[in-house]
C-alpha cells in the first residue's frame with residue numbers, strides 16, 4: 074500500500090504508469106488492491122447552492138469527536154476572526170471541513186442604474202428565472218437559484234456572498250501520502266487518503282507537502298490529522314457525516330465517475346443560464362494532482378476561496394530532485410578526492 | 419438573476435468579472451503587486467493596478483507552513499552536511515596516511531551524525547516513535563530515504579570515531595570509515611530533496627540548485643572544521659575542500675537568490691535576507707583567507723571558523739526563506755496564477771489556429 078512500487082519511476086525519470094503525475098484510471102488498483110475493490114468515491118461540492126450553514130463542519134466535529142479550537146488551532150478557545158462569518162478560518166488538525174465566506178461587491182454601471190428593479194430590462198428578463206430541474210440536483214438547489222439569496226443590489230453596487238465548504242481533496246497523486254516516511258498515510262480501498270494515527274510519528278513532512286494546505290499537526294498531540302472521508306462510515310455502508318448533514322446537497326457524495334458526470338451537467342446548466350464565473354475545480358484529471366477525489370463547482374477564481382489556482386503534486390519533480398541529489402553527492406566525493414591529489418601539504 | 423449582464427468595461431470574461439471583496443481594510447483587499455516586486459527587493463514602489471493583482475482569502479496562507487522547528491531543523495541540516503563531507507575526508511585521509519586529519523575528520527563525522535540524529539528525533543511530534551521511520555523504504559519520501567542513509571551512516575561514523583578515541587581495532591576502523599564515506603556523499607545532499615519536495619514555493623522551485631548549495635555548504639563546513647583542528651602539515655586537503663565548498667555554496671546560492679523571479683524574493687528580504695547576507699560575507703571572507711593565508715595556523719583557524727559559520731548561516735537563511743514564502747499567499751498564488759493564465763492563452767491560441775472554439 075505504500076509507494077515502494079514507485080522506485081523505478083523516481084529513479085529513471087520516466088513515469089509510464091503515471092505513478093507520480095498525470096491521470097490514473099484506477100488509482101485504487103494501482104496501489105495493489107484486488108480487482109474487485111470498491112469504486113473510487115469522492116465529493117462534488119457545488120458551492121453555488123451552499124448557504125453557509127456550517128452543518129457539515131458541525132457534523133464532522135461530532136462524528137469524529139474533534140476538539141474545539143479557534144481559527145489559529147488553539148484548542149478549547151473561542152476565537153473570532155473578525156474577517157467574516159468564518160470563525161473556523163482554515164482547514165486544520167481539528168477542522169476537517171471549513172466553510173469559506175467571501176462577501177463581494179462590484180460597481181454597476183450607471184447607464185443601467187435600476188438593475189434589480191422590476192421591468193428595468195425592458196421586460197426581456199423575467200423577474201424570476203423559470204425553475205430549471207437538473208437530473209441529480211435536488212429541488213432545493215433549484216429553489217436557491219430562483220431566489221438567489223446570495224446576491225442583492227443596492228444603489229450602484231451589487232453584493233454577493235460566496236460560500237464554499239472546503240475539505241481534503243483526496244488527490245489522485247497525494248503529496249502527503251507520497252512523502253510520508255512511516256507509511257502512516259495510505260490509500261484505502263475506496264481510493265481515499267487516510268492517516269493511521271497509531272503509526273504517525275509526527276515528523277510533519279506531510280504538512281508542507283500538501284499543495285492545498287489541508288493536513289496539519291495537532292500541537293498538544295504531535296500527530297497529524299485530516300478528513301478520513303469517514304472511512305469508518307464507508308466501511309459500514311454509510312454516507313460521510315458532512316454530506317448527510319448538508320441541507321442543500323451542496324456536498325454530494327458518491328462514486329467519483331458519477332459525480333464527475335453530474336458536475337459536468339450542472340456546469341453546463343449554469344453556463345446556459347449565464348451564471349458568470351462558474352467553473353469546476355479539481356475535476357480535470359490532467360491537472361497537477363491527477364484530478365481530485367473531492368472537487369468543487371466555484372463561482373470565482375480558486376484563490377478567492379483560499380484555494381491554490383494551479384496546484385501541482387510536489388513529487389512530480391522528484392526524479393529531477395533525485396538526479397540533482399545524486400549529482401551533488403558525486404560532486405562532493407569527486408572534489409574531496411581531488412583535494413588529496415598533488416602536494417602533500 | 420442579474421447574471422450574464424456584466425457591466426460595460428468589466429466583461430464576464432475578465433477575471434472575477436469585476437467582483438471585489440467587499441470589506442474594507444486595505445490589507446484584506448485585493449492585494450496589489452508593486453512594479454518590480456520580483457526584482458531588487460521590492461524597490462521602485464509604483465502600484466500596478468489590475469494586471470498583476472492577486473487575490474487571497476483574507477491574506478491567509480494557501481499552504482500550511484512547515485511545523486518544523488528552528489533551530490532544530492537548520493542545525494540538523496548543517497550537522498548532517500558537515501558529518502557527510504568529513505566522513506569522505508576521513509576515509510581518504512586514512513587511505514593516504516594522514517592520521518591526524520583522519521582522526522579529526524572521523525571525530526567530526528561521528529559527532530555531527532549523532533547530534534544530527536538527536537535534532538531530528540527532537541523535532542518529531544512523537545519522538546518515541548522515531549523508529550517508525552524505518553518501517554518502510556519509500557523513494558518518494560526523501561525523509562524515508564534519508565533515514566535509511568542517516569541510520570547506517572551514524573552507526574558507522576560513531577563506530578569509526580569510537581575506534582579512534584579508544585585506539586582499538588585499526589583494521590575494522592578502516593572498514594567502517596570506508597562504509598561511512600560511501601554514505602557521506604548522499605548525506606550531504608539528501609536534505610536538499612527533503613526541503614524541495616514540499617509545496618513551499620521558495621524551496622520547491624529551486625529544487626535543481628538546492629542539492630548543489632547543500633553539497634557546497636557541507637564541503638565548506640566539513641573542510642572548515644577539519645582544517646581548523648588539524649596540524650598544518652596534514653591539513654592541505656581540508657583547506658582545499660573548504661575553499662572549493664565555499665565557492666560552490668556561494669555560486670549556487672546566487673542562482674537561488676536571483677534566478678527564480680518572485681520565489682527568489684524571500685531569500686533577499688526579511689530575516690532570511692539578513693542571514694544570507696551574513697552567510698555570504700562569512701563564506702567569501704573565509705574562502706579568501708584560506709587561499710591567501712591558509713598555511714598559517716591562526717589564519718587556518720579563523721578561516722575555517724568563517725566558512726563553517728557561513729554554512730550554518732546559509733542553512734538558517736534557507737530555512738527562514740522557505741517559511742516566509744509559505745506564510746505569504748502571494749508566493750503560492752502568483753506563480754500558479756501566471757502559469758494557469760499562460761496555459762489558457764496557449765490553449766485558446768491553439769484552438770484559434772485549428773478553428774475550434776475554446
Ligand code: SF4
Nearest residue numbers: 241242243244249283
Ligand atoms: S488535499 Fe492534501 S492532505 Fe488531502 S490528499 Fe491531497 S495532498 Fe493529501
Ligand code: SF4
Nearest residue numbers: 253273274276277279
Ligand atoms: S507527520 Fe505522520 S502522517 Fe505526516 S508524514 Fe510524518 S509520519 Fe506521515
Ligand code: SF4
Nearest residue numbers: 133300302303313315
Ligand atoms: S467525510 Fe467525514 S471526516 Fe471528512 S469532512 Fe466529511 S464528516 Fe469530516
